[in-house]
Every structure is written in C-alpha cells, then in structure tokens.
Amino acid sequence: MSLASTSLEYIAYFSEIVLAIIIGLAVGAVVMWIGGYDPWQAYYQLFVPSLTTPYGIYMTLSFATPIILTGLTFAIGVRAGLFNIGAEGQMYMGALGAVLYGAVSLPFFAYLPMEFLTGILLAVLWGFIAGWLKAYKGVNEVVSTIMLNWIAYWIVETMRVYVIPNPIDASKTVSVPPSGRLPLLIPNTELSVGYIIAVLAAVLMYFILWKTVIGYEIRVVGYNPTAARYAGINVRKVALYSFILGGVTSGLAGVCEVAGRPPSYAITTGLSNLVNLGFDGLTVSLVGANHPLGIILSSILIGAMKAGSRNMQIFAHVPLEMVQTVQGIIIIALSVPGVVRLIIRRIRR
Template structure:
C-alpha cells in the first residue's frame, strides 16, 4: 500500500513538472494531458492499440524484475528481445501448418533468448563477471547481428525498408483492432512469473538469494542455481517480447532500422521500476508506458512538438521510477555494509 501511494505521489509530481515545462513554453498543459489520455483510452480502438503496444513491454519488464528479485541488475533484455524478434521472423522461412508454425516460432525465439542469457550466467557464476558489463556487451553483439540479418538476409526484395512479412500461418489471430492473442503469451507469462516467484520453492530461492545471498547460502539455498534460473527466465521473457512484436503486431515484419522494435528492452527497465519489480506491478507499468506512447500523437495535434512531448513523458517516467530505484540502491548498500 505504501509502495502504491509512493508511486502515485511520484506520478503526480512528474505530471506537475511536465505541466510546468509545457506552461513555460506557452502551451496549455491540461488540454494537452487530456488529449494524451483521450488518444490512448478515448474509445475501444484506442484502448486496443494501447494494450497491444504494452504487451511486449510487460515481457521486457519481467526480465528486469525477475533479475532484481535475484539481486541482479540485468539489462540484457534489449539484445535478447532483438534476437527473439529476428529468430521468430526467420521461422517464417519454414512452411508449417497454421498454429504449429506460431508455436515453433515461439519455442525457437525463447530458446534464442535463453542461449543469449547463458553466457551472462556462466561468466557471473564461474568468473565473477558483473552481469551489467556482460549484458551491455552482448546487447551490442545482438544489435549488429540482428541488423545484419534484417538488412542483408531477410529484407523484402521489393521493399528495402523492411523484412518480408511473417506468413499468416505464424501470426497471432486478431482479437479486435490492433490487439491480437499475443495477449495470452504476455499476460500468461506475467501470471506464471507471479506464481513461480511467490508460490513455488524455486521462486522462493530466487527471492531469498536476492534479499540476502549470504543468509540464503547459510540456510542451504543454492544461490548459484537461483541466479542461473533468474537470468534464463529473463532471457526467455525478453525474447518473447521481440517475438510477439513481430508475430502479433502490424506490420508483422522488422523495419531495416529496427525502429519497430525500438527500445522495448531498455524501456522494460523503466516499466519494472514503475511496477516495483512485481510481476503484477509490471503489468500496470507497461500499460502506463503504452498509454504515453499511444497518446503522444494526439498531444502533438495540440501544437506540442514531438521533442517536448518526449521530454515531458521522460520526466514523468523518471519521476515514477525514482522511488523503486532508491529502494534498490539502499538495499544494495545495506547488503554491502553487511
């Protein structure tokens, strides 16, 4: 409850600072905010778009959140997300029957994410390499590898600016508007993470390892295994974020500048911080992020340049992420003092 109030206060503060920025540049902040929410929630179609936009963010948010629960600072979601997307897309080169094709794509993408997370875990457990360093480096390897595949191997010969489109046998069926059944993949994994962390012994091990690794070790909890599990689960989740972006959202392809995958991985960090690194909080954080993104254009119609919109939204996001970020820093300090 306290956490909720804190986040809410941070939201109000962020909105006020954002309003001050807009007012300073002679724009009316309240009609602008009204436009933002109208653009995101104004009708069924808008709401579907917003939810659809949020779904991959749930998954990258989970990656960071489960890492934090294990005492990690895992920022590898970006690279794992890119690989998941490109592997899922490449599965489109096979021809398989409807449904099965989608399943195979998800399995392969998930495997790619797990394989990409494995070196992070091994380096940490056997060589003591900080996961921060190894994930940053692997993110770049994944970025250039994905870019190479997208531009050189998978591009649509008639359309230089993107890859071929995923065959219909591999797409998530549409629920309504932009929303597809990738909803189940995303929400399902979030619920699974919740159940696993709070209602399963191995999940308890992860949380215990994160709270106090020494105490956990002393009471016989295999901390190494918990860390390994948290990283691999995170890899799976992030890769699925990329996969559902390609298999479950228009234009069912990857653009040549990777812009339709954007910063889904890094945004997941902010989503997790807003959601207090709790799987259910992550759902709310992702929905909030989707709201900001989907409502931005309508805000633009109010005469606010895109750069200012991004500044205002950045202020709100940072402000909301601050309480949890501080908590993590305090936690780390306490751990180091011991």
C-alpha cells in the same frame, strides 16, 4: 514478513508512485508552458483518449504487451538480487527467431510453434551467456548485458540487411507469413492474442516466484545471498535460473511484437519497431514494485503514454521532440522511487 507489513509496504510504495506522477506531470507542464504549449490540452490528449475510448484502450493494451514481458525480465533479476538490463538484446533475438520463418517453407500449422520455440531459445541463450559470466566468472551483469544488447542489435541488423531482407521493401526483413501471425483480438486494431500471452506469463512468473522452490530460492538469494549460501542454496545456479527465466519472457516479447503487431509483421530498419522496448520494461518493473502483477498495472500507464503521444502531436499540436521530453520527465519521476529502493536494498545486502 507478515501479510500486514507487506500490505503496508506496497501501500507506501504506491503512495510514492502517485506522488512521483504528480511531480512528473507538474514539471512536464512547466516545460510545455515555457515552450508555448497548452499543458492542459496536451495532457488531455496524452491520457484521456487512450484510457477512455475503445480504440484508445486497444492501442494502450497493444503497446503494453511487449513491456509487460520485458518488465518481467528485469523484475526476476531484481528478485534474485541482480540488475539484469539485458531484456533489450534478448528481445531482439526473440524477434529474429520469429521472422526467420518468413523465408522458410513449413506446413501452415507449424509456423507459430516454431517461431515461439526458436525465439525463446535464442533469447534464453543470450540470457544464459550473461548468467554464466556472472555466476562462474564474476562479471558484473550490468556490463555484460549492455555489451550483449549491442551485439544482439548488430547481429539482427546484419541479418535484416544481408540474410533475410524483404525483396520488395528493403526497409525491413521478410514478413512473418499469415499462418504464423497471432490472431487479432479486435479486428482493425493492433491488439493481438499477444496481450493474453503477456498477462498469462506475468501470472505464471508470480506463481513460480512465490509458489515454487526455485522461486523461493531466487527471493532468498535476493534478500541475503550470504544467508542463502549458508542455508545450502546454490547461489550460482539461482543466478543462472533468473537469467534463463528472464530470457523466456524477453523472447516472448520479441515474438509477440513481430508476429502480433500489424501491418509489417517484420523487423524494420534500425530495429525501429523494437528499440527501447527492453528499457521501457525496466521502467514498468520499477513502477510496478518489481512484482509480476504490479507490472500488469504499470504497463497500462506506460502503454497509455505511448498510445497517446500521437494524439498529443495531432490535436494538441505539440511537436514530437516536446512529446518525448515530457514523457521522459514523467518516466524518470516514476522510476525514482523504485531506483531509490533498489539502491537501499543493495547497500543493505
């Protein structure tokens, strides 16, 4: 595919995204107007402070951090022709690997390396299970990853309640020790070094997918697995590689979220500080054209919506249920172009 045709394809895609944003905002405005709320004031509070004020920008980037990483998990799978929605469960396992060290005594310099190592290994293991089932048993990855997501949820929740509970606050696990926490980029905010890690991970995944042999094989299999097989590419191994790479990025998301977001630095009741970050990553990937660099940009939009939801409630007096409804409408509208392209691509394959 030529550079010109690729550029035109991305221009067309992002034109669709702009149209989807307009449609989503319009439908959301109608819903708020019917509910008796001022759409202009609500949208102002949802987007403007989050994207124009220093504190709002810091919060937007902090919310963008984990969904960049979970978005990469989905994008890598799509590039391999797979619908990997297991980022949620893999992220849970990564977070568990980080908080485990809140109950262990280690030299101060060993906490962060061990948290990342353990979190990534647990997440990769979770991704490997789904990859092996797909590659060698023909199990549909959608079914296996959904089931593994729930298994991971209950494993982590059981650990929170019975194995590593906080003796002072039963609503969360033990906290990551101070020497195991990621430094904050801006004091008195929630923006940590995790954002830099997420951006570097996206750049690294771009390099792997477009500049290495394994990345080339992943993309060839995604375009046409039959042709890839005739070309001598081991399609089974490519499926495993994509799930392993996805496990790495989701594991990073779990570690960065619990080790880099104050104030709790722990996993809370019902995994409330982690739930849906994997599925938000799916949206981010679709909006970003399943491209690692596009994901960095699209995560800012979704992160701004998450950061602005508080302002929408406090200053525009829109209740949480209506905020979530409007955000859901916008996110669905944003996801439609990407979903349609995935369906068309799957039919062609």
